[in-house]
Amino acid sequence: MKGKPVSEDHLPPSAFRSPPPNTARIPTDFGFERSSSRLPIASVQTVNKELVALISKHKRGFFLVAALQFVTVASALVIPRTFGNLLGQLGKNPQKANISLTVTIVATALVVQTIFSYWTKVKASVLGEFVLSSLRERFLERVVELPPNVVERAGSGELLSRTTTDIDHITWAVRDAFPIITISLVEIASIFIAIAFTAPIFIAVVMIGAPVIFAVTRRYLRKSPQAYRVESSSYALMNSVLVESAESGRTIDALRLGEDRIERSDSALGRWIEWERYTLRLRTAWFPFVEMSYIFPLGVVLLVGAYFYNLGTMTIAQITASLLYAQMAIDPLEGMLWWIDELQGGKASLSRLLGIHEIQEREIRISEPDGFEVRGEEIRYGYKKDRDVLNGISFIIEPGTRVAIVGPSGAGKSTLGKLLAGIQPPRSGTVTVGGSEVGYLPVEQTRGHVALVTQEHHIFVGTLRENISLANADATDEEIWEALVAVDAHLWARELVAGLETPVGIGGTRLLPPQAQQVALARLVLADPHTLILDEATSLLDQRSARHLEASLNSVLEGRTVIAIAHRLQSAHDADIIAVIEDGKISEWGSHAALMKADGPYATLWKSWRDES
């Protein structure tokens, strides 16, 4: 990973206890350590490269905007020139001055400028919005491909703040800063050309401010990107505190942690303020020098102009026009520098967005599964380096078998489920479906072969139809209803106000957790893979409803391979094969009857579950 260590939003809790750092220390001490589990942040170089690539990709658009802006500025520049000429004439021989011609030219120029300015800005926005939407979409495409373990380790709040706050920041920057900077650059260049045509000597004069602007701006830009990056991280932290408070309201209330939340939120706020103040200090050391550099050339133009006027080599018209030009340049210059500053915030966010692309991609091995057999060989996997959760598991599951995985919690059942579904490949050993290693299959290929539903349920923003048809976008109404019937969800789904079109999820009808589990299973039915992995997929339903659901699901899933992880041994009892996992190993493998006869761990578990022991 390239890039310097930069703070992240997920500060250790100790950060809350200590008071925010003294601002005076901040410039040298960016504070927080970078842990390997955080999501990467793209380096400045990567961001710049990406920006250049963006611009060159939309060359034509940029060129069009620049050309339109050139016309806009050119017509604007006609005005001081014409006015300067008028002043010149008035100065020499007032009676000969053609005022109405000047007014006509200025009026025409004004109309052209207005029309082209409108046109430029519209085109610039169209371009900006286009760039923005593709940036946004590309980012999200990458997010859904991320290896889940990376996201989990970094915390989803981290990714969430990138998808929301950072995208918003970039929207700001692209929507305003990009067009204005482009437009301003063209404007400044045009003004210089105009000055060169009026009186070339003044180019040098107007440029006297440049070295100062350059020097202070460079100094500023050396410090500001980092600072803005931390600032937006601290803003994100503030948000995650609030999100947690809002989502865990009940728990916080029960634990009487209200005051503690206020303290946490105030402390995060304090940190953000510290950073706001620091970036404000940076700007304080930058703005005034830049602004002085605007006004300074005006005086020098006058002095130099007077010298040449006395020599007789320059007219009042030339001096006036140049003076007005130099003054006209202030606006675009100021605008540009202001937005370069704003762009820092955008760039900081961009580096966080692009950081996502630096996460190592999942390794893909193209192969076509042949047959439906699920096979595991010497599977080992662990979350910590020195401790495996699965210690060498091997098995063969014939197509159409219904397998129940049971065992004490924490024994590695869910981990095995994830590996079987190809969410991740094992650390060593292989998990194959039809001979292909499922952990390395491309996502779009895995679907259709294996699917996993866990106890974690999530209802997406959108209608009930959109929620279910995620698994199969072309599903007809009939197919969706069949899927709902298969999971016993048709009863309540029929009662919904707008049927399949009822908005559910955030802001819509709230589905109860058991209903959410049914929706998850309906998705699975619609996805129709030959191998299904159910990890406590009915745990939130009461026992009787769960049994009923399993029965109706079984009739739909006839002939499919179903691997169910359940602590409700009911499902195990009905399965063809029961695999008992203890301490990361398969300790027993066989049918209910066989295992009861063997009187081993399963038999004990069964008796204890039935309260017979």
Place this chain on the structure above:
Amino acid sequence: MDSLPFYEPGVPNISSPFAFLLWIARNQLKVILFGSVFGILSIASLAVMPGFLGRAIQAIADHDPSALTRWVLIIFALGIAQSIAGVLRHRWAVASWIIAATRLKQIIARKASNLGADLPRLISTGEVVSVNNNDVERMARGFDNIPRLIGSVLSFIFVAIVLIRSSPTIGLIVILGVPLMALAIAPIIGPLQEREAEQRKKLGHSTNLASDTVAGLRVLRGIGGEEAFIQRFKIASQEVRAAAVRTARTRSLLQALQIVLPGVFVLIVIYAGGNLVVEGRMKVGELLSFYGYSAFLVLPLRVMTETAQRMTSAAVSARRVIALLSVSTLNHWGGNESPDGNALLKDEVSGIEIHPRELLVIVSEDPVIADELSDRLGGYVDAEKVTLGDYSLIEFSRDAIRRTIYSQEKEPAILSGTIGSIFSVPNSGRLSIDEAIDAASARNILDSLEGEGLDAEVVERGRTLSGGERQRLALARTLYVDAPIVILDDPTSAVDAHTETRIALRLSEVRAGRTTVIFSNSPLILDRADRVEFILNGAIQEQGTHHELLLRSQRYRELVMRGA
């Protein structure tokens, strides 16, 4: 800004958006005033500039070097004054913005804490976050433009006076023209803001979809729904784009008008001023100044329209913040601070009575009814329908009830932090953290986490933990708090039989002598109960011991007996 965040952000006047904004302004009047002083200084030094530029040109034309030097020196001085005043204005404006934002965010955080358990019931998280970010930002931005506005208005008056003194006609045209132009621009502001609002709504939707991806990433991955989801996101994203382009059209029109309208002044000045020079009533330098003044008028006009825009959106946002702040809690608590943890707890709706110090297990056919009952007994909803001793729960303060009755919901949240921070909650002190962890059979969870012992880190909301692990950790926390009355809603639904047996045993030991209610249909838990209540359709069907009920009720047997 040194004293930020506030020790106490104050109680806002939220009777109307205007009153709310005024309340904030009054609280930071000093900052706004200082900002305005520098705003006036910086804009005024820009406003007088054309006068000196014109005089300097005149001095060149008159071959008057000493006059030229004088004017150029003044121009330099003005430049320095302007830049210093400008940056000071910026500082005060930012301060004003930060102070307003901080105050608002603190008020919202306090409101969130005040709403507590009601918050997720009443308002979606997305809504809270969007108010706390976007609306607060827009309200605060309403204040940072004030210095510029005041500076602009005064400069405009100054320029008008200068113009009137030299030429009453031009002066009058300007003095009447600028307000007229502002009025001419005004009709666009409404539609522009409507379009902006539309665009924000679309953006909000796409942001919701995006954050949804993150929250549901594992679900998407399990089912292979990534592509379908991305398609939906792309549609939303393209809608945002279309809305943004529509907004840009209107905004560009506004900006074009801001060019052409002041341009009219320039034309008038050139025409009228030119003729005055021809007639010998005005000097060339003065005409340049006039031109400069009229060109300067772009600035006040721009600032005025910008302020109008910001103020309207600040008012709109103020309304949204007010809406959030006006949400009231579901229960209106009383002030009794001393509830008796060893009194009879009674639900008036179902008639269920919980005797002091017993371990009661409630069996319900419908889990939803169990959830409702557990919420009610904990005083989260309809607290007036539950009595503790001789009083209704509602007569106590909220804090007193939470201290006395701890109702653990079905899926309790694990707050992010270390194991140590999860357990840094008010507690009775009767149990050590280790004892609580052992009672909930949660010891082995610690081994799978990064870090040792109490320093072991739990990721946000315990997402890497399995359902059973989260459940045991939450149970350990509840036991550690050790409230006199504990209500547990299906606390072992996701753990295996062996662990459940252990938990049932240790739980009954740890809670001995204190009141405990468990909603569960598991025979392993029921076995340990002092008493069992069996409810059907929200009413008591049977009560007695587990074994009595097994013998007595066919329906009960069907519900709790396991196996084929």
